Amino acid sequence: MIKAILVFNNHGKPRLSKFYQYFNEDMQQQIIKETFQLVSKRDDNVCNFLEGGSLIGGSDYKLIYRHYATLYFVFCVDSSESELGILDLIQVFVETLDKCFENVCELDLIFHADAVHHILSELVMGGMVLQTNMSDILARIEEQNKLQKQEAGISAAPARAVSAVKSMNLPQQIKDIKLPDLPQAIKDLKF
Amino acid sequence: MALKMVKGNLERMFDKNLTDLVRGIRNNKDNEAKYIAQCIEEIKQELRQDNVSVKSNAVAKLTYLQMCGYDISWAGFNIIEVMSSNRFTCKRIGYLAASQCFHPDSELLMLTTNMIRKDLSSTNQYDAGVALSGLSCFISTDLSRDLANDIMTLMSSTKPYLRMKAVLMMYKVFLRYPEALRPAFPKLKEKLEDPDPSVQSAAVNVICELARKNPKNYLSLAPIFFKLMTTSTNNWMLIKIIKLFLNTVVTHTHKNTNSFGFYVSANAKIVFLFFLFRFCLLPVRTSAMSLLYECINTVIAVLISISSGMPNHSASIQLCVQKLRILIEDSDQNLKYLGLLAMSKILKTHPKSVQTHKDLILACLDDKDESIRLRALDLLYGMVSKKNLMEIVRRLLGHMERAEGSSYRDELLYKVIEICSQGSYQYVTNFEWYLTVLVELILLESGSRHGRLIAAQLLDVAIRVQAVRTFAVNEMATLLETYPVTAAPNGTMQEVLYAAAWIVGEFATHLDGPERTLGVLLQPKPVAGHIQAVYVQNALKLFAHLVGEAVRNREPAAIDRYCQKLHEGLRAYLSSADIEVQERASSVYFLVALLRESLGAAEQHTVPVGGLLELAPDTPATEGERDEPVPDEKTNATSGYANAAWNEIEQIASDLHGLFTSELNPVAPKAQRKVQLPEDLDLDEWINQPPPSADASSADGGSSDEDKFPLFLTDGAGRGGAGGERETNGGGGSRSYKRIEYTQEELDKMRQARLLEQTNNPNYLKPAKKKASAADYQNDGYDDIPIAEIALEVPLQIHSTKRSDKYLMDAERGSRVFVGKGGGSSSRKGKGEKGGSGKKSKRHGKKNKRYSDESDSESDDPKPLHVVNTVIELPEGAILSDTEDKNNADPNDPHRALDIDLDAPFDDDYPVEMKRKSANTNQRHGVMLLRDADGSTNAKATRAGTTDPSAEQQRQPRPGGNNRSSANPEPARDHTREKQKKKKKSSDKERSALAGGRKKQTSDNADTMMLMIDEEPCKGGNETKGAKVRTKKEDKEQMTKQEEDGKEKRKKHSKKASKHHHHHHSKRDERDREKAGYEEMPAQAGGNGTGGSKEAI
Secondary structure: OEEEEEEEEOOOOEEEEEEOOOOOHHHHHHHHHHHHHHHHOOOOOOOOEEOOOOOOOOOOOEEEEEEEOOEEEEEEEOOOOOHHHHHHHHHHHHHHHHHHHOOOOHHHHHHOHHHHHHHHHHHEEOOEEOOOOHHHHHHHHHHHHHHHHHHHHHHHHHHHHHHHHHHOOHHHHHHHHOOOOHHHHHHHHOO | OHHHHHHHHHHHHHOOOHHHHHHHHHHOOOOHHHHHHHHHHHHHHHHOOOOHHHHHHHHHHHHHHHHOOOOOHHHHHHHHHHHOOOOHHHHHHHHHHHHHHOOOOOHHHHHHHHHHHHHHOOOOHHHHHHHHHHHHHHOOHHHHHHHHHHHHHHHOOOOHHHHHHHHHHHHHHHHHOHHHHHHHHHHHHHHOOOOOHHHHHHHHHHHHHHOOOOHHHHHHHHHHHHHHHHHOOOHHHHHHHHHHHHHHHHHHHHHHHHHHHHHHHHHHHHHHHHHHHHHHHHHHHOOOHHHHHHHHHHHHHHHHHHOOOOOOHHHHHHHHHHHHHHHHHOOOHHHHHHHHHHHHHHHHHOHHHHHOOHHHHHHHOOOOOHHHHHHHHHHHHHHOOOOOHHHHHHHHHHHHHHOOOHHHHHHHHHHHHHHHHHHHHOOOOOHHHHHHHHHHHHHHOOOOOOHHHHHHHHHHHHHHOHHHHHHHHHHHHHHHHHOOOOOOOOOOOOHHHHHHHHHHHHOHHHOOOHHHHHHHHHOOOOOOHHHHHHHHHHHHHHHHHHHHHHHHOOOHHHHHHHHHHHHHHHHHHHOOOOHHHHHHHHHHHHHHHHHHHHHHHHHOOOOOOOOOOOEOOOOHHHHHOOOOOOOOHHHHHHHHOOHHHHHHHHHHHHHHHHOOOOOOOOEOOOHHHHOOOOOOOOOOOOOOOOOOOHHHHHHHHOOOOHHHOOOOOOOOOOOOOOOOOOOOOHHHOOOOEOOOOOOHHHHHHHHHHHHHHHHHOOOOOOOOOOOOOHHHHHHHHHHHOOOOOOOOOOOOOOOOOOHHHHHHHHHHHHHHHHHHHOOHHHHHHHHHHHOOOHHHHHHHHHHHHHOOOOOHHHHOOOOOOOOOOOOOEOOOOOOOOOHHHHHOOOOOOOOHHHOOOOOOOOOOOOOHHHHHHHHHHHHHHHHHHHHOOOHHHHHHHHHHHHHOHHHHHHHOHHHHHHHHHHHOHHHHHHHHHHHHHHHHHHHHHHHHHHHHHHHHHHHHOHHHHHHHHHHHHHHHHHHHHHHHHHHHHHHOOOOOHHHHHHHHHHHHHHHHHHHHHHHHHOOOHHHHHHHHHHHHHHHHHHHHOHHHHHHHO
């Protein structure tokens, strides 16, 4: 079973948090913070497994993480999951994100947190791995997005126009793009 | 209406959507909290609107805020509203929010049951899919119970997407509502052979999780898994299957070797061969390292589990270890880690094979990766032997000096102790060495969390290893003197002082300089209260010892000196803020005062107390000469004492000594549990009647003296200046003491002492005086620790190495001595045998000479210098191991409820609603076997019987059912008699059908025949069995209506069956019973479950 899936950036800002066991919000933030502290102090060339972390606790559990450019993807799993298997799963997850967002970068995760959740729910359900075949996952997501578009239909047009106008907040966009690590992020996420 | 829609849309246009919210938060980095508070206000506004789109937009924003750590449970109701929308977009948002913020204890979940049910049966598969995804995160027991059937229906949906999700969802249902497992299991099994690979994978996943509990349920699925493994290419699923095998085979063998020993070993062998087969194929078929690793892992597990039954397993284990060595030497850190992880599994059963790779593991200790270092540490635990313990510990200590990060250092410390103390110190040969190591650890790690552990070790060694006690006591005395108390405030290392003080006091007879140590104990240090309390108590013990010595040597002067010392030393403790310290100090204080008094009486003139203590007027001798100067004790010596008085002193001294003489034996932690609770002890009863109401007590108050004295001194009454000593008012006319009054001088002295203490305390701001660093303290400690008492041939002190290294060097020198002495034939023989390094083999030879009767492996080990006392006070029949505790399942284990024996027959209290549903198809077949006369259905039923254990489970109670109807025959029999004639024809037919079925079944499996024969003798007891069933039924009268309905239905079946039986009853009773035996047969065969799997394999 997977107990939690966390994505946070190099500064510990959460970009996605999915807990398959209930913790209240304060606890969740504390777990994210602690996990970040554990993970961030490790070099990039050490192993991807980590024991300890009192909050998510128990000797049966371990953290399995991967570091992509500016983001850490951390899975907290128990002994019935294969360590290397989970590493592959993280890879599948990131590749799927890359396909869905076309060269995914941290900004995509920031602005489309809900979409990331929906993608994740096609991979993992209730802490158990649902699907690991990427083409299947992509097909499911595609179908659901289509469904959503159909529903929005013509009535959503004005809203979309407005949001497009809102998005033309050029200075801000430039500011976003100028994030120094962005090109690196894109480069690293291409597999 | 249309206008409203348009208006709603227009409003929506200018509402903030999720992107706007995120952007806003990013733009307001400086006052994020304020901005978000403002947003939440807006969201609340939006939630009040009617438009679902607006609401869902608001909920989407809330979901984002939840991730940022804001509680959104207040919007639970709105989330449910959004979930119930017809539009997929909104539903998706709603369920996402619900999955993030609902939890099984949410009360709102009650409202969702019907809505979710509706969604699950939606025509749009994604509606149901989204509902399942959401539900999986917050499903509660109630929801599980109510929705289990709907989810089961989805398991046989036409859409693979839904089947896959439903299968996974069932696991969550089982966790919350374990009763669903049994009826759902056959269906789950079906899904293993689903045409869609994703559904297969999901089913494997679920069974893998289920197999964590009661894995033998799933052994019968082995053939299916075998098929999956050979056909599937889905790595993920293969890994899961391998994990599952690991769970089933290994866990099972370990737990149930006795009852299922044969069965499992047979199975395990099959699995084992199968795996070796797979193992060979793997590199060809796939390059996935993950799969390969899991295979190695499982092969190891299987090897370990069957190692007892297989003669040549050690070669295979060796092979595995070699493979793992390749992994560990790999440059990929992940593989290195996993290799070590797998190695630790082998270590548990085959420590020898791992020990040969000690070099590798020690090298891993130097790895830069903490995870790998920790794994390597784990391995070290199992690798130590008598021979290498000192060396390994030396390396660990060296690591500790270098290592960064307090948690890792703590872990190291813990490991050192764990390694040394394992198996009642079985590898420690020299306890002086071990104590030195402990003291080094104490000085090295002043901020450690494990102070208590070290303290326990010190106590344990001092108590249990008598030979080393003298050394321990003196070591502790030094530690007490030199330990820098001011060290790290958050650590628990101070606890060692507790142990040290206790050891010094308890084994005072071994002390070299008891008087000096008494002085150390009486110097108040800024340590925790409970430690100070032990100081006081053990100061008394030491004092008792000293006085005893003095009395023996007839040195009254010494006695007086000790009294004086104790009295002065106790002053600081008397004013301690800790109540325990205060109490003990005052007890000791007055005990000593008593002694002094009688001492004074013996001398015929009192020893003045210097104003410390004023004895009450009823001891006039004391009072009269209180202020006289201290006489010169030496001149008085013993001559001044009357013999009788001396005897009195002796008496007191021996009494005092007697308080502490009896030996303290270690008591097992479980000893208390074995003490029977006395029958007449009622812990709920009042020991003293509770005090009557306030009025009554105040009325009584005047008469009782005791009521005048409050239990606790009030500030005004007791705690004057430095107060804290006990004050007893002489109301009863007994001897009493007045309060101690400090003179100005003494107050000054105390102030001085306090100032001194403050300067030593790092928590006080102090004048710019340089304080000795912790390192200096340590060095001081090193130099102060006496080394002379260790009787060594060559007392050698090397400053560059640690003290504990001395022992290692000593051991090495010892071995070199062996080399010198043990030349000749034996050493040559050793060389020939081992071919190892000269030194090693020579020692080997020498030892062989000395302990020729010892086994080869043991003769390599150094001889233990000290023996651990393993006598522990333990009640009869109790075992030291923790087996009892281990059997009690962890109450927090979420899988605990799944410990269901699927092979066991159904109970009557089983929720029938579920059962009816699942068993509809299967159970009918089972029943038909008895009821129908149709040959074809019969055959079908038989087939179901052999492949589908659940059907057999359904059928298993059948004999019980039959018996039940014969046990309460009255209503049934009436019917039977009536219809006897009508049914005769059909029953004949049935009988022939039964015979046919019987043939098939019996030819199916020879084992079944055996079982059937076993069943025969039971026939006579049928009636009693039936009666039992009935009483059981009566017990369960509190059944729900639904359950009763179901039972009605089943009763019908049994009635019908009984009709047939009674039909034959009159004529061929005997033969009929025989037949009943045959009828039971398939159930037995199926319940066993081996038959099928064996054949298939």
